[in-house]
Amino acid sequence: MRAWWAQTRAEVRMTIRRGETLLLTLGIPVVLLIFFSLTHVTTVPAGGRINFIAPGILALCVLSTSLVALSIATGFERSYGVLRRLHVTPLGQRRMIAAKIAGVIATEVIQVVVLGLVALALHWHPHGGLTGTLHAALALLLGSAGCAGIGLLLAGRLRAEVNLAASNGLYLVLLLASGIVVPLASMPSLVRRVALYVPSGAMADALHSILGHGAHVNATDWWSLGLWALIAPLLAAKTFRFD
Amino acid sequence: MQRLGSVFVSYAIDVMNLVVQFPSLRAVDDVSCHVAYGQVTTLLGPNGAGKTTLVETLLGFRAPTSGSVRVHGLDPVRDHAEVVVRTGALLQRGGVWFPMTPVQVLELTATYYDQPREPGELLALLGLEGCARTPWRRLSGGEQQRTLLALALLGRPRVLVLDEPTTAVDPEGRQVIRELIRAERDRGCALLITTHELTEAERSADQVVIMNHGRVVVQGTLDELAGDALLIIETSRPVDPIELGRRLGCAVTAVEPTRLHCQIASTPDRVALVGAYLDEHGATLTSLRTRASLEERYLDLIAESTRRSS
Numbered sequence: 001m002r003a004w005w006a007q008t009r010a011e012v013r014m015t016i017r018r019g020e021t022l023l024l025t026l027g028i029p030v031v032l033l034i035f036f037s038l039t040h041v042t043t044v045p046a047g048g049r050i051n052f053i054a055p056g057i058l059a060l061c062v063l064s065t066s067l068v069a070l071s072i073a074t075g076f077e078r079s080y081g082v083l084r085r086l087h088v089t090p091l092g093q094r095r096m097i098a099a100k101i102a103g104v105i106a107t108e109v110i111q112v113v114v115l116g117l118v119a120l121a122l123h124w125h126p127h128g129g130l131t132g133t134l135h136a137a138l139a140l141l142l143g144s145a146g147c148a149g150i151g152l153l154l155a156g157r158l159r160a161e162v163n164l165a166a167s168n169g170l171y172l173v174l175l176l177a178s179g180i181v182v183p184l185a186s187m188p189s190l191v192r193r194v195a196l197y198v199p200s201g202a203m204a205d206a207l208h209s210i211l212g213h214g215a216h217v218n219a220t221d222w223w224s225l226g227l228w229a230l231i232a233p234l235l236a237a238k239t240f241r242f243d
Numbered sequence: 244m245q246r247l248g249s250v251f252v253s254y255a256i257d258v259m260n261l262v263v264q265f266p267s268l269r270a271v272d273d274v275s276c277h278v279a280y281g282q283v284t285t286l287l288g289p290n291g292a293g294k295t296t297l298v299e300t301l302l303g304f305r306a307p308t309s310g311s312v313r314v315h316g317l318d319p320v321r322d323h324a325e326v327v328v329r330t331g332a333l334l335q336r337g338g339v340w341f342p343m344t345p346v347q348v349l350e351l352t353a354t355y356y357d358q359p360r361e362p363g364e365l366l367a368l369l370g371l372e373g374c375a376r377t378p379w380r381r382l383s384g385g386e387q388q389r390t391l392l393a394l395a396l397l398g399r400p401r402v403l404v405l406d407e408p409t410t411a412v413d414p415e416g417r418q419v420i421r422e423l424i425r426a427e428r429d430r431g432c433a434l435l436i437t438t439h440e441l442t443e444a445e446r447s448a449d450q451v452v453i454m455n456h457g458r459v460v461v462q463g464t465l466d467e468l469a470g471d472a473l474l475i476i477e478t479s480r481p482v483d484p485i486e487l488g489r490r491l492g493c494a495v496t497a498v499e500p501t502r503l504h505c506q507i508a509s510t511p512d513r514v515a516l517v518g519a520y521l522d523e524h525g526a527t528l529t530s531l532r533t534r535a536s537l538e539e540r541y542l543d544l545i546a547e548s549t550r551r552s553s
Contacts, residue, residue, distance in 0.1 A: 081336040
């Protein structure tokens with residue numbers, strides 16, 4: 001427990017000190033939140049722009065932290081031999097991954113608070129009450145586990161530079177095709193169908209339902225989020241290479 | 244023999260007929276060797292000899308294709324968690340998070356162990372106090388290497404595996420590392436060290452294992468490796484080896500014009516005879532050794548092994 005806690009604190013400290021990670025996890029989401037809320041470059045469903053954009057940006061936070069930032073940082077740790085050295089210490093793979101996940105969750109809590117405050121300042125009125133908030137937190141948690149699994153899957157197999165390109169490419173594709181800032185309804189039907197089966201799409205859809213409309217999350221979203229949360233980390237653990 | 248828990252273990256490291264096969268290369272081919280507690284074993288060999296693959300197999304990075312490896316009597320892959328608690332390792336390409344300082348990484352790593360050594364004590368021991376608060380990326384190669392060694396020592400290991408510990412380390416740093424190796428051996432720790440620094444190996448090794456093309460060429464103590472009795476004479480100018488051989492009563496070979504090898508043990512009378520002969524021929528004795536250096540033996544053995552395998 002002592003090792004895990006110390007490692008988690010070190011992970012959070014390093015995340016906060018990495019300028020590029022701060023830009024990715026806080027800078028870009030805040031800019032996108034403000035930009036898409038105040039401009040009309042996309043058509044959003046009725047009910048106010050901010051009420052559509054804010055839940056999508058929360059999903060984007062999870063995508064940027066759990067998938068992209070985690071994947072890039074872990075890929076370079078692997079490339080610089082940090083993971084290789086950790087492999088021959090008693091920290092162990094499980095505690096190392098648990099510390100990384102805890103670090104990601106801590107970062108996401110900070111993101112949700114900061115972005116929530118910015119969104120409230122832009123007149124966001126989240127729906128759903130306490131139950132909705134708990135459901136939204138569960139959707140974020142499951143989405144985070146799925147995205148982290150994908151991130152570690154990439155970082156544990158690809159060369160650092162290839163992983164950097166793949167993670168950033170995936171970020172861009174998922175940002176545009178998951179209904180985060182552009183509504184799924186305005187996408188081609190194939191993209192619409194596929195989006196609900198990727199963690200960021202299911203997460204964005206769930207958050208739009210809960211926080212945007214105070215509605216129930218459809219079963220497909222929960223199944224999609226649950227399966228990704230289970231399968232991606234298991235696959236990452238199975239295939240992860242320390243060197 | 245050492246007791247670890249309820250089990251008695253003969254060797255700290257025991258490698259039996261180890262084979263590690265990669266898709267297009269047999270990196271380790273039927274290697275057997277062992278390291279006892281309180282012993283320093285140096286693993287030598289040219290690049291690509293299979294040393295690092297052997298070390299990585301000992302540390303559980305990969306399973307053997309066939310044969311077995313045991314560290315403290317445990318399987319490094321199956322019993323990895325138990326092996327790493329008792330083993331310290333300095334790896335090639337083993338790194339630290341760039342923004343962390345030596346003191347930060349030592350304090351963090353100390354939390355992984357139940358009874359770690361004091362980070363401050365290790366920083367002092369390895370002469371790292373001056374750079375203890377310098378980020379990893381700004382440390383010199385030698386300082387990074389000494390920090391990695393401090394990390395390997397943190398958990399009071401019973402086995403230390405050091406892959407090229409003196410790379411990029413200055414002479415003062417090497418002296419510190421040499422003393423540390425001696426102290427760990429005296430404490431009863433088993434040390435397996437890979438190096439290209441033959442002088443370092445000669446200074447600290449109890450046993451030497453020389454590998455080439457994935458195989459063990461020879462293993463033994465420095466005395467065993469030195470081979471038969473040999474008198475190596477270096478002179479200021481060339482002299483006739485046949486005539487000198489006649490005086491000494493043995494075969495003398497001129498390896499170089501001013502370097503002669505006599506297949507004979509050194510005695511005071513023979514040394515006096517050599518001196519007198521050189522005097523008569525207007526030459527002086529520049530060096531006289533009673534056995535080949537490790538470097539000479541190593542080069543001979545590797546050349547012979549390469550010739551045989553080609």
